Amino acid sequence: MLRKILTPLFISILLATFTYCGPTQETKDLQGKAKQIIGALPEKMPGSENDTAELISLGKKLYFEKKLSLNETQSCNSCHNVEGKGAGVDNLPTSPGAFGKNGDRNSPTVLNAGFHFVQFWDGRAADLKAQAKGPILNPVEMAMPSEKEVLQRLNADAEYPALFAKAYPNEKTPVTYENLAGAIAAFERTLVTFSRFDDFINGDYKAISQAEQEGFKSFMAAGCTSCHSGNLLGGNSFRKMGQVNEYKTNDLGLYNVTKKAEDKYFFKVPSLRNIALTGPYFHDGQVKTLEEAVKKMAYHQLGMNLSEDETKKIVTFLGTLSDKNRAN
Structure with missing residues (x-):
């Protein structure tokens, strides 16, 4: 009796194994x-092969840095949230800037952005580095008045001069706006999904x-x-x-x-x-x-x-x- 029960069961298991053994x-x-x-x-974005741990670390700190906005209320992450399960956006139709005024376009995700052929909806920036320079000085977004003012804040900070020196060890004056953008871009190149x-x-x-x-x-x-x-x-x-x-x-x-x-x-x-x-x-x-x-x-x-x-x-x-x- 047991044999009669087990034999069909064994056949069923055998058939299931063959049925689901492959696509x-x-x-x-x-x-x-x-x-x-x-x-x-691809596992890595173009240009990431030249990014050092020190450069990426600086870029990450700058990405979350609210001192890069005039009233120190907003960072890159404010509109392009990558914390936790954040998908590189704020999930709003358009994003409010440092002083509450909204931009006129939806904030695109920063995830995988370094693979794109150009940056921004209208392609006005050629790459991540060029893109990173824009929002900080945009009067509606982070509203800093000039590159000079940005660099003054960074140089007056207790940590940034040394961090820039580590990230750019071969440069006499490492704290530059160009290097700031380069560091943020390096961090963004890690955001591959x-x-x-x-x-x-x-x-x-x-x-x-x-x-x-x-x-x-x-x-x-x-x-x-x-x-x-x-x-x-x-x-x-x-x-x-x-x-x-x-x-x-x-x-x-x-x-x-x-x-x-x-x-x-x-x-x-x-x-x-x-x-x-x-x-x-x-x-x-x-x-x-x-x-x-x-x-x-x-x-x-x-x-x-x-x-x-x-x-x-x-x-x-x-x-x-x-x-x-x-x-x-």
Whole structure:
């Protein structure tokens, strides 16, 4: 009797073992497409090979330093929070500056920013170092009146002169605005995130669920990869906001930098990495939910009206792009 019971049980276990011993061909094909169209994020950002521990440590201290704002109330981290599960943003439509006035654009995440081809929504800074120089002197943001005033504060501090000397040991005058920006950039180059989607690309077929795999298929089928491709899923080109159907905005985007008529309403395509953590969305921060953002993007950029089901599938996939240490 016992033998009769155990034999079918053993067969069931054996069948289950063979059934789940590896990915289906469909999953393998999907991994191949993910690797080809997206690709895993590199472990280190460009330029980080020259960053010393002393430089990164100084940069981190400066990133959290409120003395870099005129009334000493605001640091880089105020708008680009990286503490705990912070996704490099403040999750506000637009950010208040040191004196309470809000900027006119949504604060993009600083996570993985060093992989982007340019910085800011309008690309006005070429790299992290150039970007770091801007907010400190911006009258709406940190509102410091001049580089000279910034350096006076740093030189008067009990710790900074020695920290700059350690970070820049070969320089006679290490406390410079250029070096301040360089140090902040070095710290920001450490903010690389790794997601379950990277694990999937790298061969772990169990890293994302069947529903998430279906979402990736929907993402590709809808044409999202026409803008959101490469290992950042964006961050590598400018596109017109309202490419197919007009998106109403008074912000002229790239035109404000180039003054070329053909650049009106062009913005840097945001990276979709950590997108589930960085709402609200778009350059104006006017879209509250990821579902709404997906539907609006499909309509304005691709001329599509996505169904609720397809929207939900894509949003499910986008959740796999969150940093494993920050995702809930």
